[in-house]
Structures are given as structure tokens and as C-alpha cells.
Amino acid sequence: MTVNNPTGRNHYLPQAYLRRFCDASGKVLRTFLGPDDRLHEKRFVPKETGYERDLYSLKGAGILGTSPEPDQIEKKVFGPVDGNGASVLDALHEGAPSQLSAEERTHLAIFVNAFLERHPQRIRERDKLAEQMARERFEELKKALRRPNRDGFDILDLIRDEHVEQLARNFHREYMVQEIQNPASIDYLSGIKLSKFTLDEDKPFRFFTSDNPVLVNAGQPWPVQFFTLALSPCVLLIGVNDEEPVTEPQMIFGLALAHCLQLPRQTEYIFSQGPLVDYEGAAIRSSAQSALIKVNWRKM
Secondary structure, three states: OOOOOOOOEEEOOOHHHHHHHOOOOOOEEEEEEOOOOOEEEEEEOHHHOOEEEOOOOOOOOHHHOOOOOOOHHHHHHHHHHHHHHHHHHHHHHHOOHHHOOHHHHHHHHHHHHHHHHHOHHHHHHHHHHHHHHHHHHHHHHHHHHOOOOOOOOOHHHHOOHHHHHHHHHHHHHHHHHHHHOOHHHHHHHHOOEEEEEEOOOOOOOOOOEEOOOOEEHHHOOOOOOEEEEEEEOOEEEEEEOOOOOOOOHHHHHHHHHHHHHHHHHHOOEEEEOOOOOEEOOEEHHHHHHHHOOOOOHHHO
16 A cells, blocks of 8 residues: 655654544544643644654755655555554454454554654654764764865865755654564564453543554653553553453553543644543643643644
């Protein structure tokens, strides 16, 4: 399966996944905290949200490298990951996690692992680190290899900072792909015990997702001991590194509540079927108001 997105429009949330959070009009509600400390809400069709331009795009780096196919990661990596992931989500909604085949568990592990690596905050954080390291290494290289001719010209002067930084970003994206496809990570996530928590349709409480949708260890540091991922407004997937899946009702309810209260802390954009509200014993909207990462107006 391939994705025919316009070059540069990179969806960090697959459209098939976002559709599960749409209302009857086929639109999902996006909520964010602006610089004015207010929650802002607007509905979008999945194609028009959950993306950033050039988030995974590869670009030319001047004389340091050739011009790669810009959207090859979107098409050749995330196309199959998202397509296979959508099929597994269908299977999870139809049946129990225990009914997944070994192949489906592998596809789910890659899908979850991709979410852990591809979200915008992680990409930007690692881009800055990669650019800084590249600039430092290049300065060291120039000092070691500088050989100006009689006119004071040095071939290294043709290499500009933006070339170095773009090459570093390309390397980072290649590293991201390697991490998503890391056999050790996939094997570990494939072996995690899965449970599914389904809400009653007649109850008002609903799950939501975000630009960083997998909550690891209820927001505590890694390595992954357990994770939660909303599959739809009524279904939460729970994965636990244990011999048995979680079945105790109080523990499941505690993990579901922790997911809704802690997910905003790692999030810039929330995507939901309806507006966030405060419930008795679960102040979801208030938690988002106080915990969401603020979004600069220029990023909207």
C-alpha cells in the first residue's frame, strides 16, 4: 500500500486512524492551547489535519549530497505501516486482542512503535540535536582540513550551514526509520500482553487521541513497562509487559483515567469526537487546560 499525499504534507496521525474519532459529519475536533491560555477548537476532515509540512521529507543538502526523493519515507515507510495498522485496528474493534494472529501482532507493534518515533515533538527535538552535532563536527573538520589557495579560497567555503543542517536532518530521518523497524523493539512490543477496554455507548465519557497518542507508563520515564492508546472514542488499548493481560476492573479503570488525564502533558493537539468536558471524578477539560503544551500562533 502506498500513500499519495501531496509532497510535503506528512501526516503524523494516519487518516484512517483519525476517522475513528470523527463525528457524524465526518470531521474530527482539534483542540489546542493558544498563547492566550485559552483552548481553541475547530473541526476538520482527517485529510486536513494531523499533519505538518515536510515533517519527514528528505531534501537536498547542496554539494554534500544528492537530492533524494522527498516523500519516500511517507510513501515507502509510513504507507505500509499505516495500511497494515488500519487493518489491525479493524480486527481489534471486531474481536479480542487474544484473537490477533502473529502477523497482526507484528503489524500492531510496528504501528505503535512508529507512533513513539514519528510525532512532531520528538522530530523537532532530535532535529535540533542533530543540527547542533553536525555544526560542531563540521567546524572541527574545517579546522583540520582547511587548505586555502593563494587567493584565500577554500573548497570548504562552498558548504553553507544550511547544507550541513539539512544533511543532519536527513540522517535523523533515516535513523527514525531504523528505530521504527528495529527488530528488538518490534519483538518486545509484539510480546506485550494486550487488553481492550470498551466504554458503554450510553455513557457520556469518551476517549480522545493526540499528536503524540501513545502514553507510556502513564507519563513516567521509559523503558516501556505498559502503554495505552485510544483506538476510538469508546475503545482503549492497554499493553502491559507482564505474563498476563490486565483484567482486573479497578486497574483497567485506573489506567483509562490516567490515560485521559496524563496524555495532554505530552500533547500539543488533541483530536476528539466531541468537545472535552469535565466529568465527576475526571476533570478532563480542566486537565487539558492546565497541561497541554502551548502552540504558537504561527504553527496552527
